[in-house]
Amino acid sequence: MSYKPELTGSWWLKHRFFMLYMLREATVLPLVFLLCSLLAGIYSLASPEQFASWQAFMARPWVLALHGLALVAALYHAFTFFQLFPRVMPIRIGARLLPPALMVAVQWAAVLAVIVLFLWLFGNSQGAI
Amino acid sequence: MRNCSIAVQRYLPHEHAEPFWQHFTVPFDESTSILDALNYIKEELDPSLSFRWSCRMAICGSCGVMVNGIPKLGCKDFLRNYLPRNYLASESTAAVSAAEIRIQPLAHFTVERDLIVDMNEFLVHLEAVKPYLITDAGADETPLEKHAQTLAQTNKQTPAQLAKYKQFANCINCGLCYSACPQFGLNPEFVGPAAIALAQRYNLDSRDQGKAARMPVLNGHNGVWSCTFVGFCSDVCPKHVDPAAAVNQGKVESAKSMLIQMFTGRG
Numbered sequence A: 001m002s003y004k005p006e007l008t009g010s011w012w013l014k015h016r017f018f019m020l021y022m023l024r025e026a027t028v029l030p031l032v033f034l035l036c037s038l039l040a041g042i043y044s045l046a047s048p049e050q051f052a053s054w055q056a057f058m059a060r061p062w063v064l065a066l067h068g069l070a071l072v073a074a075l076y077h078a079f080t081f082f083q084l085f086p087r088v089m090p091i092r093i094g095a096r097l098l099p100p101a102l103m104v105a106v107q108w109a110a111v112l113a114v115i116v117l118f119l120w121l122f123g124n125s126q127g128a129i
Numbered sequence B: 001m002r003n004c005s006i007a008v009q010r011y012l013p014h015e016h017a018e019p020f021w022q023h024f025t026v027p028f029d030e031s032t033s034i035l036d037a038l039n040y041i042k043e044e045l046d047p048s049l050s051f052r053w054s055c056r057m058a059i060c061g062s063c064g065v066m067v068n069g070i071p072k073l074g075c076k077d078f079l080r081n082y083l084p085r086n087y088l089a090s091e092s093t094a095a096v097s098a099a100e101i102r103i104q105p106l107a108h109f110t111v112e113r114d115l116i117v118d119m120n121e122f123l124v125h126l127e128a129v130k131p132y133l134i135t136d137a138g139a140d141e142t143p144l145e146k147h148a149q150t151l152a153q154t155n156k157q158t159p160a161q162l163a164k165y166k167q168f169a170n171c172i173n174c175g176l177c178y179s180a181c182p183q184f185g186l187n188p189e190f191v192g193p194a195a196i197a198l199a200q201r202y203n204l205d206s207r208d209q210g211k212a213a214r215m216p217v218l219n220g221h222n223g224v225w226s227c228t229f230v231g232f233c234s235d236v237c238p239k240h241v242d243p244a245a246a247v248n249q250g251k252v253e254s255a256k257s258m259l260i261q262m263f264t265g266r267g
Ligand code: SF4
Pocket: B170, B171, B172, B173, B174, B175, B176, B177, B178, B193, B194, B197, B233, B236, B237, B238, B239, B240, B241, B242, B243
């Protein structure tokens, strides 16, 4: 004789740790919205009218708010990912482990480099127009 | 000594069909562990209470229980952790007695009696990953010759080679990580954190050649890919094994081995 408690659908509400995990997984939702918006942008290139209405759509406050949320979500997901990375891919030099904090810092430095690169590219193309 | 309220989830299948809560008052001080409290209950209050323990120093791994819903080693967790700060100095007995500590059997396992769970559900997964050194050496020799040869070779390992797997070798098989893992809770066939950490421990061992034999279990449906990196297993591990890291290192290995298999037909 024995019993086995079943795990209910609300298991993730029982501990802060699980809620943060669900938050990390939920970051995908605003990002899917952003991707759909961008995809719609590509299709709207078919005609000038469609492109204009897509631009109007992108300027709506609630769309801007959701895209802002997507940015925050992407940064939060990156934060969790960078934190986990040194544990999944530890780099050893001889018997010594490369300090995880250093690996996290290098990843954020790479993000910064990409942002600077895009600002520079974007800035230049704006000048060209 | 002050008193503290403890509730224990009991299960006595021959007397009650359902589990039930029983409340106790236990005297305690700074050094009283959860296990000490359980022993006090058994010796002084209710001898029918069943629970496992042996070493009482976080080595045997047999005293795992849920304390306020979190998997803990009874001998490594103290009542003082659950009570208001300065409880010994404070005059108010109300504050201490208000905080009732709830003790339950390890989650995600079948409960047989009181705090005793069926650890076999965990041990079959440990066994499945072949957690021992596997060597190709001396395949066609007699067992005795083979043994002699293994003895002659076994102990050569540099500190750098040891460092690669040492952390994963610290596991005491307490099973707390299985109680922390919602994926194991939802799918008991999932090989699970400690077993995958142990597989990784041997795969990373310079003396071992058994990786090809272990990968099918890790690659399978209930292997590493069942993990979604919740990571709570590493949080509760009393030995800092970081099984979540092992499982996700296992994903990298599994991806590599599946690619190799795709292109060469070999594992
Ligand atoms: S990995 Fe940690 S929590 Fe899991 S069985 Fe081993 S010692 Fe216990």
